[in-house]
Amino acid sequence: MKNQEVADLLREIAEYLEITDVPFKPRAYQRAALVIETLAEPIEDIWKAGKLEDIPSVGEGIAKKIAEYLEKGKSAYLKKLKKELPIDADALLSVGGLGPKKVKILYKTLNIKNIEDLKKAAEQKKIRNIEGFGEKTENTILEGITFLQKTENRISLGFALPLAESLKDQLLASKRVHTAEIAGSLRRSKETIGDIDLLAASDNPKRAVEAFLTIAAPKALLGKGEKKCSVILTSGMQVDLRIVKREEFGAALQYFTGSKSHNIALRNKAIKKGYKLNEYGLFKRNKRIAGGTEDSIYKKLGMAFIPPEMRENLGEIQLAEKGSIPPLVKLKDIKGDFHTHTIYSDGRASIEEMIKKAESLGYSFIGISDHFGHLRIANAMDEQRIKKQWKEINAVQKKHPKIKIVKGAEVNINKDGSLDIPPAVLRSLDYAIISVHTNFKMGKQEMTKRICDAMEHENILVLGHPTGGMIGERKPYEVDFDEVVLAAKQHNIALEINSQSKRMDLASPLAKAAIEQGCRVSINTDAHYPDSLEFMRFGVGIARRAWAGKADIINAKELKQKS
DNA sequence: GCCGTTTTCGGCCCGACTGTTTTCAGTCG
Ligand SMILES: Nc1nc2c(ncn2[C@H]2C[C@H](O)[C@@H](COP(=O)(O)OP(=O)(O)OP(=O)(O)O)O2)c(=O)[nH]1
Ligand SMILES: [Mg+2]
Ligand SMILES: [Mg+2]
Ligand SMILES: [Zn+2]
Numbered sequence: 084m085k086n087q088e089v090a091d092l093l094r095e096i097a098e099y100l101e102i103t104d105v106p107f108k109p110r111a112y113q114r115a116a117l118v119i120e121t122l123a124e125p126i127e128d129i130w131k132a133g134k135l136e137d138i139p140s141v142g143e144g145i146a147k148k149i150a151e152y153l154e155k156g157k158s159a160y161l162k163k164l165k166k167e168l169p170i171d172a173d174a175l176l177s178v179g180g181l182g183p184k185k186v187k188i189l190y191k192t193l194n195i196k197n198i199e200d201l202k203k204a205a206e207q208k209k210i211r212n213i214e215g216f217g218e219k220t221e222n223t224i225l226e227g228i229t230f231l232q233k234t235e236n237r238i239s240l241g242f243a244l245p246l247a248e249s250l251k252d253q254l255l256a257s258k259r260v261h262t263a264e265i266a267g268s269l270r271r272s273k274e275t276i277g278d279i280d281l282l283a284a285s286d287n288p289k290r291a292v293e294a295f296l297t298i299a300a301p302k303a304l305l306g307k308g309e310k311k312c313s314v315i316l317t318s319g320m321q322v323d324l325r326i327v328k329r330e331e332f333g334a335a336l337q338y339f340t341g342s343k344s345h346n347i348a349l350r351n352k353a354i355k356k357g358y359k360l361n362e363y364g365l366f367k368r369n370k371r372i373a374g375g376t377e378d379s380i381y382k383k384l385g386m387a388f389i390p391p392e393m394r395e396n397l398g399e400i401q402l403a404e405k406g407s408i409p410p411l412v413k414l415k416d417i418k419g420d421f422h423t424h425t426i427y428s429d430g431r432a433s434i435e436e437m438i439k440k441a442e443s444l445g446y447s448f449i450g451i452s453d454h455f456g457h458l459r460i461a462n463a464m465d466e467q468r469i470k471k472q473w474k475e476i477n478a479v480q481k482k483h484p485k486i487k488i489v490k491g492a493e494v495n496i497n498k499d500g501s502l503d504i505p506p507a508v509l510r511s512l513d514y515a516i517i518s519v520h521t522n523f524k525m526g527k528q529e530m531t532k533r534i535c536d537a538m539e540h541e542n543i544l545v546l547g548h549p550t551g552g553m554i555g556e557r558k559p560y561e562v563d564f565d566e567v568v569l570a571a572k573q574h575n576i577a578l579e580i581n582s583q584s585k586r587m588d589l590a591s592p593l594a595k596a597a598i599e600q601g602c603r604v605s606i607n608t609d610a611h612y613p614d615s616l617e618f619m620r621f622g623v624g625i626a627r628r629a630w631a632g633k634a635d636i637i638n639a640k641e642l643k644q645k646s
Numbered sequence: 647g648c649c650g651t652t653t654t655c656g657g658c659c660c661g662a663c664t665g666t667t668t669t670c671a672g673t674c675g
Contacts, residue, residue: 106658107647107648107657107658108647108648109647110647110648110658111647111648111658112647114647114648115647115648139648139649140647140648140649141647141648142647142648142649143647143648144647144648145647145648179673179674180664180672180673180674181673182672182673182674183672183673184671184672184673185672185673214666215665215666215667215671215672216665216666217665217666219664219665219666220664220665220666223664223665267675278675280675305663305674306662306663306664306674307663308662308663308664309662309663310661310662310663311662311663311675313663313674313675323674323675325662325675338660338661338675339675341675343659343675346659346660347658347659347660348659349659350659350660351658351659353659354659355652359659359660360659360660361659361660361661362660362661362675363661
């Protein structure tokens with residue numbers, strides 16, 4: 084899958100165009116890049132099918148560049164741009180405070196081509212003498228260089244959300260704000276998060292900002308005013324706080340939730356209707372006609388309310404205009420969890436501790452799916468141990484009759500597509516989760532065959548963490564996802580949305596594609612501790628981003644009697 | 647360079663904060 088590579092190419096082209104003051108084209112390239120990096124289908128396949136121009140925001144010009152890149156592995160157009168402007172645009176632009184205009188001036192006046200040149204010039208105090216620059220700009224640049232490495236680090240929703248909730252709670256507890264909400268990609272439940280965006284309503288923004296700075300105790304202050312404040316925490320995480328009046332809260336929440344492309348599309352709809360939309364409200368001439376709530380804005384634009392998770396400009400605005408936003412699955416719909424571990428393999432809690440937690444969540448069933456087989460690193464069970472586990476499950480079941488405990492196992496898919504479990508044991512389970520834990524580095528075809536062959540076995544309920552990626556640690560393995568979806572459908576196997584913070588696998592683009600193909604999904608936590616069962620909300624967020632309804636999710640319904 | 651239930655040409659979201667400016671351009675959300 085070369086989608087990210089192609090998106091990076093288009094972004095780089097956009098950067099050079101922007102620095103050379105070409106109007107509008109940069110945004111066209113950026114829009115195309117954004118769409119392509121969240122596409123479920125491999126761009127190579129779309130190209131081979133001759134369908135590049137079917138991708139929204141890709142037209143003749145960009146399609147040609149993509150085709151050339153996929154064919155030859157390089158782009159003559161980018162090469163030409165780089166020849167005309169021989170600088171490391173990507174690196175220079177990644178310095179905070181440096182944009183295309185400044186980068187151009189630095190190159191024209193001091194021949195600054197890369198970070199090294201930039202650092203040297205700043206240290207020699209040459210930058211402050213350029214017209215339009217000054218001492219402060221020079222210092223900002225030096226500071227920007229020291230913060231460089233941390234910038235592109237996106238972290239998992241599972242790690243960022245608790246942090247954001249804690250900040251929000253402290254802000255509310257300070258009594259310096261009336262209301263506070265988490266906004267941005269966190270509110271949209273995006274699986275990876277660039278920064279924490281907080282919105283607050285207050286009549287005294289100055290005091291609210293002071294309270295925020297006390298709570299955040301940041302290591303760097305990026306900006307501070309009456310309406311917003313941006314900081315970097317000691318952890319390196321950026322936090323943006325936006326403050327508005329109470330009557331503006333809905334409009335501000337709409338703005339700050341994004342996504343950016345959803346906002347732009349919505350604002351264009353407003354323009355077409357003769358209105359203006361910004362973070363303070365929806366305006367007709369200079370009169371505010373909506374803004375107290377998000378709902379009021381969508382309504383006045385002739386749309387149904389759009390759930391935050393859907394706001395990615397992927398057609399949700401058209402659906403909202405038709406009033407056909409689908410009902411999305413909710414956390415409350417979840418009846419149980421099929422993927423959990425106990426001390427019988429690499430979990431850290433007893434069966435009963437996990438069951439008690441599941442009961443407290445109101446579940447009607449819980450599947451215990453400890454590792455089975457030869458997976459040493461996960462302390463996988465052998466036949467003797469799983470039989471002992473079944474006895475214990477039976478005993479715990481008697482003590483906890485209100486929740487149904489199902490006997491599962493997580494089984495490794497061997498390199499050759501066989502399963503690391505004897506057929507007799509597989510048959511005697513209530514269900515199996517199969518997943519790849521070894522030999523990630525295989526060819527795409529080989530991996531596809533491996534997984535599809537594995538799905539031929541009986542008694543498989545779920546394909547676990549279907550892409551094998553670990554956020555910030557390991558890229559997904561190469562696999563033909565369309566084939567996996569087809570095989571899953573054929574064998575009535577659900578694809579997993581694994582809610583572990585490091586995994587978030589499937590992520591929403593693939594989950595959405597799978598559901599569109601009619602494939603069913605199982606949202607699981609893969610909990611190794613009782614409290615980890617609460618990770619379910621992250622998985623539900625991803626499912627909502629995939630436009631999943633209750634009917635698409637196998638654990639959003641009561642257990643069927645096993646046939 | 648892309649796009650279109652008023653358009654195949656003429657638009658392309660809108661505002662806060664900063665630094666360097668005597669009135670605003672640049673960068674960022
Ligand atoms: N209208 C408009 N809104 C924007 C723009 N940039 C950002 N926003 C809004 C929508 C974003 O979701 C929100 C927060 O900005 P962020 O840069 O933090 O983006 P977001 O949180 O969506 O993604 P992230 O995970 O932080 O990279 O602000 C823009 O250029 N125009
Ligand atoms: Mg954000
Ligand atoms: Mg932000
Ligand atoms: Zn597991």
